Amino acid sequence: MTSQMNESNHFDAIVIGGGPAGLTAGIYLSRARLRTVIISDGVPGGQMILTHEIANYPGVESISGYQLSNIMKMQAKKFGCVIRANSEVTGLNLEGEVKEIVLSDGQIYTADSVILTPGGRSRTLNMPGEAKFKGRGISYCATCDGDFFTGKEIFVVGGGNSALEEAVSLTKYATKVTIAHQFDHFQAFEYAVEEAKGNPKINFVMESSIVRFYGKEKLESVDLKDLKTGEINNFRTDGVFIFIGYVPNTEFLKEVVTLNQWNEIVVDTDMATNIPGVFAAGDSIVKRYRQVTTAVGDGTIAALAASNYIHQLKTKSLHESLTQ
Numbered sequence: 001m002t003s004q005m006n007e008s009n010h011f012d013a014i015v016i017g018g019g020p021a022g023l024t025a026g027i028y029l030s031r032a033r034l035r036t037v038i039i040s041d042g043v044p045g046g047q048m049i050l051t052h053e054i055a056n057y058p059g060v061e062s063i064s065g066y067q068l069s070n071i072m073k074m075q076a077k078k079f080g081c082v083i084r085a086n087s088e089v090t091g092l093n094l095e096g097e098v099k100e101i102v103l104s105d106g107q108i109y110t111a112d113s114v115i116l117t118p119g120g121r122s123r124t125l126n127m128p129g130e131a132k133f134k135g136r137g138i139s140y141c142a143t144c145d146g147d148f149f150t151g152k153e154i155f156v157v158g159g160g161n162s163a164l165e166e167a168v169s170l171t172k173y174a175t176k177v178t179i180a181h182q183f184d185h186f187q188a189f190e191y192a193v194e195e196a197k198g199n200p201k202i203n204f205v206m207e208s209s210i211v212r213f214y215g216k217e218k219l220e221s222v223d224l225k226d227l228k229t230g231e232i233n234n235f236r237t238d239g240v241f242i243f244i245g246y247v248p249n250t251e252f253l254k255e256v257v258t259l260n261q262w263n264e265i266v267v268d269t270d271m272a273t274n275i276p277g278v279f280a281a282g283d284s285i286v287k288r289y290r291q292v293t294t295a296v297g298d299g300t301i302a303a304l305a306a307s308n309y310i311h312q313l314k315t316k317s318l319h320e321s322l323t324q
């Protein structure tokens, strides 16, 4: 890392990622009068931007993800937080007391503390029409979207614990849930399989996969392929929930902080990583429930712990300068 570092690029804290975890951390840090920058590789908001309607954020009955992102962004800015949108972090040197971050345009930022909130993404089927109907009939989150399918007939794709447990939870809303799974057996705990099999609203199509999504404005039907015979049939449906895994956006953090076998960032209860002064929050950490509310909670804890760390660092250096 080279010469482009200067005083104005030094912050008390750098937050990597502008989703709800990062924006919350930005709000808390800036309000604590700490010089803070949030670096977001796109428009701030993270996965919230993809969300047509958020109806489970306490205190707000219903709001679009875009609107909620905008409010969080304005709140952070009001307290003086700097937001660098459309900038990706491509390099990090976090080991020393001064942390260094390299952006995609080559600029270097430094800080006393860093909060990692890169979020993640659901694994997709990668079939024609999937991108078009994401949020318009195709969902990756039952807690978020289940209610929108009340009284409807839907498909669930997947055969692990998430797929089976979420299929059962979706029967609270949908009249019929068809689980489509590519193998002839499930990769789930026996209790989850039994619960799904015992639910009269759930039926199964094994060794089958959805290979195309159709509709005009919203999803209307899917092509389902029998993987044994190769035969394809079209089925009308109001919705498809896809639960085939989750990928944290931590590729750039490999060899930098400790990740678990699923590439999730390992943190303690203060959201501290294995490196002093480096914290992590939101969907990218080791956790089970990934929601805006949980990301906001993690972001709060990480920011408070980072504030405390920065305070101790400043106190230590003041003490050192007085005793010299």
Ligand SMILES: Cc1cc2nc3c(=O)[nH]c(=O)nc-3n(C[C@H](O)[C@H](O)[C@H](O)COP(=O)(O)OP(=O)(O)OC[C@H]3O[C@@H](n4cnc5c(N)ncnc54)[C@H](O)[C@@H]3O)c2cc1C
Pocket: 016, 017, 018, 019, 020, 021, 022, 039, 040, 041, 042, 045, 046, 047, 048, 050, 051, 053, 054, 055, 056, 087, 088, 089, 090, 117, 118, 119, 120, 135, 140, 141, 143, 144, 145, 249, 252, 281, 282, 283, 284, 290, 291, 292, 293, 295
């Ligand atoms: C379609 C959909 C609907 C949802 N609906 C709901 C809902 O109704 N209610 C609810 O509570 N939750 C919902 N969720 C889940 C919720 O959006 C997430 O749990 C939450 O956004 C996670 O927040 P985060 O800040 O941890 O990560 P993210 O929101 O993923 O934000 C992380 C950001 O960091 C960026 N980033 C990654 N790497 C870098 C890098 N190197 N440099 C700079 N930036 C980087 C990412 O691109 C992203 O913009 C939904 C999710 C989806 C996909």
